[in-house]
Amino acid sequence: MDESRTPAARLSDTFGHRCARLWKHVDPAIAWAFGCIVLVLSIGSLYSSSFLSPEYLLQQLKVASFLGIIATGTMVVILLGQIDLSVPWVVAVGGMMSTAATGWGPLGNVLAIPVGVACGVALGLVSGVGVAFLRIPSMVVTLAVNAVAQGLMIAHTGGFSPQDASSPAMRFLATGHSVLGIPNALLVWIVVGIAVSFLLTRTTFGRIVYAIGNRERAAYLSGARTRLVVMAAFALAGGLSAFGGALLAGYASKAAQAMGDPYLLPAIAAVVLGGTSILGGRGSYLGTVAGVILITLLQSILSVMQIEEFGRHVIYGVVIIAMLLIYGRGRRHSE
Amino acid sequence: MRGDGRYWLHEHKGTLLAFAAFIVMFTIYAANHPAGLNANVATTAANKGVLLAIVAIAQTLVVLTAGIDLSVGMVMVLANCLASTIVDGSPLMTALGVMGVLFVGAACGAINGLIVIYGRLQPIVTTIATGAVYYGAALALRRVPGGDVNSSLADALTGQLPGGIPASLALLLGVVLVVWLPFRRSVIGRAAYAVGSSEIAAYMSGVPIQRAKFVAYTLSGILASAAGLFLTFITYSGEASAANGSTYTLYSIAAVVLGGVSLFGGSGSAVGAIFGALMFRTIGDLLFVFNVEPLWQPLFQGLVLFAAVCLGTARLLRVHNRLDLYG
Numbered sequence: 001m002d003e004s005r006t007p008a009a010r011l012s013d014t015f016g017h018r019c020a021r022l023w024k025h026v027d028p029a030i031a032w033a034f035g036c037i038v039l040v041l042s043i044g045s046l047y048s049s050s051f052l053s054p055e056y057l058l059q060q061l062k063v064a065s066f067l068g069i070i071a072t073g074t075m076v077v078i079l080l081g082q083i084d085l086s087v088p089w090v091v092a093v094g095g096m097m098s099t100a101a102t103g104w105g106p107l108g109n110v111l112a113i114p115v116g117v118a119c120g121v122a123l124g125l126v127s128g129v130g131v132a133f134l135r136i137p138s139m140v141v142t143l144a145v146n147a148v149a150q151g152l153m154i155a156h157t158g159g160f161s162p163q164d165a166s167s168p169a170m171r172f173l174a175t176g177h178s179v180l181g182i183p184n185a186l187l188v189w190i191v192v193g194i195a196v197s198f199l200l201t202r203t204t205f206g207r208i209v210y211a212i213g214n215r216e217r218a219a220y221l222s223g224a225r226t227r228l229v230v231m232a233a234f235a236l237a238g239g240l241s242a243f244g245g246a247l248l249a250g251y252a253s254k255a256a257q258a259m260g261d262p263y264l265l266p267a268i269a270a271v272v273l274g275g276t277s278i279l280g281g282r283g284s285y286l287g288t289v290a291g292v293i294l295i296t297l298l299q300s301i302l303s304v305m306q307i308e309e310f311g312r313h314v315i316y317g318v319v320i321i322a323m324l325l326i327y328g329r330g331r332r333h334s335e
Numbered sequence: 336m337r338g339d340g341r342y343w344l345h346e347h348k349g350t351l352l353a354f355a356a357f358i359v360m361f362t363i364y365a366a367n368h369p370a371g372l373n374a375n376v377a378t379t380a381a382n383k384g385v386l387l388a389i390v391a392i393a394q395t396l397v398v399l400t401a402g403i404d405l406s407v408g409m410v411m412v413l414a415n416c417l418a419s420t421i422v423d424g425s426p427l428m429t430a431l432g433v434m435g436v437l438f439v440g441a442a443c444g445a446i447n448g449l450i451v452i453y454g455r456l457q458p459i460v461t462t463i464a465t466g467a468v469y470y471g472a473a474l475a476l477r478r479v480p481g482g483d484v485n486s487s488l489a490d491a492l493t494g495q496l497p498g499g500i501p502a503s504l505a506l507l508l509g510v511v512l513v514v515w516l517p518f519r520r521s522v523i524g525r526a527a528y529a530v531g532s533s534e535i536a537a538y539m540s541g542v543p544i545q546r547a548k549f550v551a552y553t554l555s556g557i558l559a560s561a562a563g564l565f566l567t568f569i570t571y572s573g574e575a576s577a578a579n580g581s582t583y584t585l586y587s588i589a590a591v592v593l594g595g596v597s598l599f600g601g602s603g604s605a606v607g608a609i610f611g612a613l614m615f616r617t618i619g620d621l622l623f624v625f626n627v628e629p630l631w632q633p634l635f636q637g638l639v640l641f642a643a644v645c646l647g648t649a650r651l652l653r654v655h656n657r658l659d660l661y662g
Contacts, residue, residue, distance in 0.1 A: 083459070085585070134648040135660055137598045139403070143585055144641040151634025158630040217661035226661070261578070265463050278457045310478075313471030320464040321450060330455040 029275025033290035044301045064296035065189035070244035071267040073237030075288045081213045081280025082138035089149035091260030094120045094242025095249035103163030112167040116246040124238020128231035170250030197285035213280025270295045349595015350607035357614040367624045374499035381501035388612040391590035393558035395608040396551045401531040401600025402458035406466035407559045408584035410443045413473040414563025419482025419573025429485040444556015448549040473575040480574035489568035515605045523550045531600025
């Protein structure tokens, strides 16, 4: 350190350094995604100041939690370098099986959410076995699992006409408020998010997930039990999708067949907008949070501004492409 | 050229298997159909099958370059909505309308290709996003289902040729002869296979990768819009249905896989995908013929699809080095 400089200058110097170092650690994708959230909100506030009110923002975060929980599972699978196309019907299975369990009496009422999640885990395990042990491309096996789940649910609802109203616990988690008026759904998402980011960054399982996404062969050769990890990751994704479905059933107070359809593409888009590489191995949970909030806000603001449905689809697609062109581009051949 | 037969067999194994499986299934279907195999039964089956087969060829072209096109269904829906608006009136107007629909399809495919090539985005996310845009355009054209189409052209293409042969099969043959075979035999077609096998190796050998990808995506768009046209000829109307679009996208992937085209790119053929599509349709019809309760049909269809994709696992038995399993 240079003795001739004042302590204040030294302090500001180290502060500047620290900021620079901190900035280096920030993933540009996440910075862009949060920047876009601010941009979307400020465009919205030009239209109406209610876009900045706490009620509106909390309401949006509540709606975002459902997508957030589903996208969490999608992200884990994408980190492996795989993809889960079974989201639509696994979400529906989660919603429909938990409402069906509600119809079994008092015990079923308690077990509603666990039953739904367990069904999702089971379907995820099937995909996981297909990908990890049978080496079928994940796009194909999850497509097939989606078809089987659809068939099961159509046979189940048509043949046994189970109850489709959700249990009080599901409604409480999805629509209630507990602490300081914070929606319970948001609290659930926070808990899920913290648990999964702990899993991804602080446990062997998480490190192996990233390793497999980078190069499965290397992960295998370094002694990781890659197949078990892949299987577990798909089971986790199935469970989270189904959990999201159970909450959605609570939110709408009933389960419906097509309830999962609007979640597959937004979940993938949210994960990718958050800077996770679709090829796997790279990405952080914070980015996914940003992606989910961004997608939810975009959808909400476009509908509040009364842009017609076709315009919403077009803007939605263009924004995703534009953002990815800014920061999600691949390498050149010559690099 | 002795010894070539083995390589030929190896290259076309997937196609031949799909062909054999389709023949077996269709024979069972025809033998058990309550009305027997008359020209009408064949025409109805052929129309449904050809529609999916054209989408499957569109998907194959992109999959061969190791990409994937999740917007094929949406391009088809867009073409359907457009065709129900402009393919009508005098023969000249109709012809211009058909050209217009195919042109829009080509433009959609070209946009996908340009974003993938020059934007360097992954095909899967690109086509998810462009699919949303194309669906929005379809919705703008047709907010409520409706419209009309030149019925004499529609009837000619969905009806029967003299002799009772379904006209749609002739159409499919035409697509194979006019689009697929020239593509497969051209330098660009070979380049598409090379890109799919190993993009780096293709780049190093000076293969025109960008042109190959661009042609593959554009042709895929044209074929997807041709499928949309054909859908309009079957239904006589247009509908901007998101469910329709995503169903056809997913079915096209299923057909491609059943037809022995590798999703990793570089191997398989559109002919295989055609038989994959016809087979996939026949599975659904078989359940109908055997009087499976409609309630259970989706489950059986799902299980058959699942079993079919598991068949590819047989190759694991021939792996000597476990390391070969990991990419």
